Amino acid sequence: xTVQELREKIANLDGSTPAVxxxxxxxxxxxxxxxxxxxxxxxPSRLEDGKAAFAFDTDGPASWLFINVTxx
Numbered sequence: 459x460t461v462q463e464l465r466e467k468i469a470n471l472d473g474s475t476p477a478v479x480x481x482x483x484x485x486x487x488x489x490x491x492x493x494x495x496x497x498x499x500x501x502p503s504r505l506e507d508g509k510a511a512f513a514f515d516t517d518g519p520a521s522w523l524f525i526n527v528t529x530x
Contacts, residue, residue: 461523479527490527497521 468477479490500518503511512522 478530479525489530491530492525493528494526496524496526498524 477492479492481488481490498512498514499516499521500512500514502520502522503513505511512520
């Protein structure tokens with residue numbers, strides 16, 4: 459998802475609506491509070507299983523938005 463796609467999805471929400479991250483695994487749901495967001499530079503890649511990976515590097519070719527979370 460890009461920042462623009464995220465903006466479009468939340469554009470019509472009330473500004474006081476809480477935002478959390480939900481992760482679902484085979485056993486249960488996990489909820490996380492959003493602490494911060496930051497743009498970080500680095501080198502994106504793919505793991506053998508196809509999942510996205512990112513190596514932080516101030517000289518990297520890509521800028522990604524990272525959302526920092528803590529368990530709720």
